[in-house]
Amino acid sequence: MKYLKLTATGCVAEYGVARALPEGAIAAPDSFDPAMAEQLYRTAGGDWVERPLCPVPVVVSGGIQISGCPEGVRAEVYDLDGTEHLASLTPDAAGLIAASLPEAGRYRIEVEGPEPLRPVAVEITVEIGVEIGVLP
Structure with a gap:
């Protein structure tokens, strides 16, 4: 089973595969691309959206x-x-x-x-x- 551990703000802190869902983890969506883990976060509504960039100099x-x-x-x-x-x-x-x-x-x-x-x-x-x- 693919899983994700999220930070308090919904950012991906950990991605992995385990036989059972680890404590504090959620099941990763089937469509989840691990290469995009650092660029996405989960909103309070449960939607996956791109993390915004900091303001650019x-x-x-x-x-x-x-x-x-x-x-x-x-x-x-x-x-x-x-x-x-x-x-x-x-x-x-x-x-x-x-x-x-x-x-x-x-x-x-x-x-x-x-x-x-x-x-x-x-x-x-x-x-x-x-x-x-x-x-x-």
């Missing part, structure tokens, strides 16, 4: 902005050239995260949030404080 003059962040979202900023962690950022009361990137270089911004949000990461190249490329 947008390059603005001199830095990045991430808008529409719900409570619990956190952004980590890394300098790829200097191989260092630059900042851990949380949204303000309006749900906005902003970071200045005044020096030329390559940066990675990782955004994580509470379930069911899925994390996102982007890499950007800045030349004299002006963005010249964004890679998903």
Whole structure:
């Protein structure tokens, strides 16, 4: 029997096969694709839907902005050239995260949030404080 163990928010914590349904598990739907386990969650109504992505960073003059962040979202900023962690950022009361990137270089911004949000990461190249490329 295929089974799933879900988190409190309906995200898949474990997928497996057992002779009997393990404690705390539910039977996996026949159509359930284990390759999609990290991308789906079960709503309170029992429907399987795609987990939404965290808000994506947008390059603005001199830095990045991430808008529409719900409570619990956190952004980590890394300098790829200097191989260092630059900042851990949380949204303000309006749900906005902003970071200045005044020096030329390559940066990675990782955004994580509470379930069911899925994390996102982007890499950007800045030349004299002006963005010249964004890679998903």
